[in-house]
Amino acid sequence: MYSFFNGRIIITKGDITEEKTEAIVNAANSTLMGGGGVDGAIHKKGGPQILEECKKLRKNQYPEGLPTGNAVITSAGNLKAKYVIHTVGPIFKLDPTPDESLIQCYYHSLKIARENNIKSISFPSISTGAYGFPKDRAARLVAKFLENYIKNYNTPEIIKLIFYSLDDLKIFLEKSNWKKEEV
Numbered sequence: 001m002y003s004f005f006n007g008r009i010i011i012t013k014g015d016i017t018e019e020k021t022e023a024i025v026n027a028a029n030s031t032l033m034g035g036g037g038v039d040g041a042i043h044k045k046g047g048p049q050i051l052e053e054c055k056k057l058r059k060n061q062y063p064e065g066l067p068t069g070n071a072v073i074t075s076a077g078n079l080k081a082k083y084v085i086h087t088v089g090p091i092f093k094l095d096p097t098p099d100e101s102l103i104q105c106y107y108h109s110l111k112i113a114r115e116n117n118i119k120s121i122s123f124p125s126i127s128t129g130a131y132g133f134p135k136d137r138a139a140r141l142v143a144k145f146l147e148n149y150i151k152n153y154n155t156p157e158i159i160k161l162i163f164y165s166l167d168d169l170k171i172f173l174e175k176s177n178w179k180k181e182e183v
Contacts (some may be wrong), residue, residue, distance in 0.1 A: 002179045008150045010160045013169050017045040017165050018171075020080045021120035021160055027127065028086040029067035032058055032072070037166075038124045041082060046077035050084060068095060069104030073112050083118065085109045089127030092134070102127055102138060103145050110149060113156045124141040125168055135171045143176035 001010040010140050011158035016024050018036060027038045032054035034043035043050055058065070066072060071087040087109050090101035113121050127133035146159060163169035173180065 016162045019122040021122040023083040023121045024081045025123045026086045047078045049077035069101045071108035092132040121156045122160040139175035140173040
C-alpha cells in the first residue's frame with residue numbers, strides 16, 4: 001500500500017468489492033444492468049438490491065442508458081461499502097475524446113461523493129480492461145487530475161485507487177511521478 005499527499009490518496013492492490021470505504025466506484029456499462037469485470041463482480045457480490053436500484057434509474061432518468069463519463073449513486077447492497085457510484089468509462093477505440101471522457105468519470109464520481117458527504121471512496125482502474133484504454137496513458141491522466149482535485153476539494157478525505165493486479169499498480173506508480181510514502 002502506498003500513501004500520497006498526506007494520506008489523501010492511497011494506492012493498493014486488491015478486490016474493490018472488499019473495500020470498506022464509504023463508497024466504491026463501479027466501472028459500469030451504460031445499461032447499468034451488470035456485466036463482466038468489475039461491474040459483474042460488484043453486482044454479484046452486492047446482490048439484487050443494486051440491480052433493482054439501477055433498473056429504477058434506467059426507467060426514471062436514463063431510459064437510453066447512462067452516458068459515458070456520467071455517474072449515478074445507489075446503495076451497496078451486501079457489500080462492505082455503503083454506496084456504489086456507477087460510472088461509464090470510454091471504450092477507447094470508439095470514443096472520439098477518450099481522455100476527456102475518462103476524466104469525466106472521475107470528476108462526476110467525486111462530485112457525487114461530495115454532494116453526499118462521502119468521506120472515503122475507492123476507484124478501480126476505469127476503462128483499462130475490456131474497454132482498451134492504454135494503462136500508461138490512463139495513469140498519467142488520472143494522476144494529474146487527482147493531484148489537481150485534492151488541491152481544490154477537501155472531500156472525500158480519502159481517495160483510494162484499487163488495482164486488481166500488481167502490474168497495473170506498478171504502471172500507475174511509475175506514470176504518476178508522485179513521491180511514494182510506503183504505509
